[in-house]
Amino acid sequence: MNKKAFIKYLLSQFKLIKKKNKVKKIALHEPSFSKFDEINLKKCIKTTFVSTFGYFNEELVKRLKIITKSRFVLPIINGTSALHLSLLALGIRQNTEVLMPSLNFIASPNSTLYINAIPHFVDVEEESFGIDPQKLKDYLSKVSIIRNNKCINKKTNRVISAIIVVHVFGFASKIEELKKIANKYKIKLIEDASEALGSIYKNKALGTFGDIGTISFNGNKIVTTGGGGAILTNSKKIYNEILKIYNTGKKSHRWDLIYERKAYNYKMPNINAALGCSQLSNLNLRVNKKRKIFLRYKKIFKNFEKLIEIKCEPKNCKSNYWLNTILLKKADLKFRNNIIKKLNDIKVFARPVWRLNHRLKYLSKYPKMNLDKSINLEKRIINIPSSSHLKI
Numbered sequence: 001m002n003k004k005a006f007i008k009y010l011l012s013q014f015k016l017i018k019k020k021n022k023v024k025k026i027a028l029h030e031p032s033f034s035k036f037d038e039i040n041l042k043k044c045i046k047t048t049f050v051s052t053f054g055y056f057n058e059e060l061v062k063r064l065k066i067i068t069k070s071r072f073v074l075p076i077i078n079g080t081s082a083l084h085l086s087l088l089a090l091g092i093r094q095n096t097e098v099l100m101p102s103l104n105f106i107a108s109p110n111s112t113l114y115i116n117a118i119p120h121f122v123d124v125e126e127e128s129f130g131i132d133p134q135k136l137k138d139y140l141s142k143v144s145i146i147r148n149n150k151c152i153n154k155k156t157n158r159v160i161s162a163i164i165v166v167h168v169f170g171f172a173s174k175i176e177e178l179k180k181i182a183n184k185y186k187i188k189l190i191e192d193a194s195e196a197l198g199s200i201y202k203n204k205a206l207g208t209f210g211d212i213g214t215i216s217f218n219g220n221k222i223v224t225t226g227g228g229g230a231i232l233t234n235s236k237k238i239y240n241e242i243l244k245i246y247n248t249g250k251k252s253h254r255w256d257l258i259y260e261r262k263a264y265n266y267k268m269p270n271i272n273a274a275l276g277c278s279q280l281s282n283l284n285l286r287v288n289k290k291r292k293i294f295l296r297y298k299k300i301f302k303n304f305e306k307l308i309e310i311k312c313e314p315k316n317c318k319s320n321y322w323l324n325t326i327l328l329k330k331a332d333l334k335f336r337n338n339i340i341k342k343l344n345d346i347k348v349f350a351r352p353v354w355r356l357n358h359r360l361k362y363l364s365k366y367p368k369m370n371l372d373k374s375i376n377l378e379k380r381i382i383n384i385p386s387s388s389h390l391k392i
């Protein structure tokens with residue numbers, strides 16, 4: 001099959017999908033709402049508690065605990081702030097290095113810069129699009145030594161203090177292996193499960209393997225609170241650290257306004273939590289629908305296996321298939337861009353993966369390992385529409 005024939009077929013299929021959905025354009029990922037969302041929002045407004053205090057905040061915590069089996073949960077204003085708080089709560093110091101993939105959303109490097117720490121970019125592998133454990137192991141054994149129970153980068157003489165593992169598009173990174181490496185090298189493990197609510201690895205929710213996990217409830221995620229996020233942890237100590245700093249640092253008092261420390265205004269408002277509660281009530285249904293969308297895409301494009309694959313979940317992972325991916329068999333930027341352009345021309349809003357973070361101007365000066373696999377994958381990944389209500 002040649003590339004031209006594939007694009008022709010792809011466009012014809014998406015035209016059919018538009019017809020089936022009775023729409024003129026197809027977003028990459030839209031929120032799905034039901035009447036329960038409206039009911040909850042109205043209920044919340046009636047109580048007048050639309051800001052940081054209220055019933056829905058507590059209810060959201062309860063529901064997330066049931067879903068993730070995390071011991072502690074804190075609803076936050078967004079996933080980026082959840083990462084920021086995670087770094088603070090783990091005591092990550094300024095001028096220490098935080099390992100993270102370059103094939104990544106921008107929240108990891110930005111939150112690291114918020115605390116004046118140093119992003120240090122590492123490579124990913126193809127099965128999960130997450131950090132490559134073997135490459136990381138080889139790299140750390142070469143560039144670092146353990147001194148006083150700390151991992152020291154021999155090149156920069158700085159402490160390597162943490163690693164942010166990102167579960168990309170709902171796929172589980174090789175989290176068990178990465179956790180072993182983090183333990184061996186005395187590095188704190190933050191799991192960015194922003195895109196992976198509802199995904200499990202060996203029957204355990206993503207975001208619950210590390211010292212801390214984060215989730216995003218942005219409008220483009222599987223479940224939304226408008227803007228929002230959450231922190232998951234099993235550590236009472238970490239939980240208490242976050243409690244101190246995530247809600248202005250105000251002392252609990254019936255009427256007096258006493259602020260005890262420098263703190264943030266990061267707690268999720270009750271009205272957002274109200275939306276989160278109704279959205280979470282059918283999470284399983286959403287995951288099932290998205291898994292069906294993956295199967296449909298796989299079937300539609302099965303005759304093009306020499307040219308592309310529809311990326312399937314890695315071993316031991318049951319994915320929420322947040323965003324489906326066409327993965328080109330060979331790195332071919334021209335072909336990738338042509339596919340995305342042609343789809344956008346017919347108002348099917350496909351997109352490439354994020355620009356590799358280490359190449360962004362303001363991040364280019366930070367340390368990095370050889371990033372061959374990320375560079376290769378960047379030229380091969382195309383995300384295609386995946387809203388859970390999409391009929392395919």
Ligand SMILES: Cc1ncc(COP(=O)(O)O)c(C=O)c1O
Binds near residue numbers: 195
């Ligand atoms: C991998 C990843 N990390 C972090 C975030 C940050 O979440 P938010 O947009 O809620 O700040 C997002 C999503 O937007 C994301 O996809």
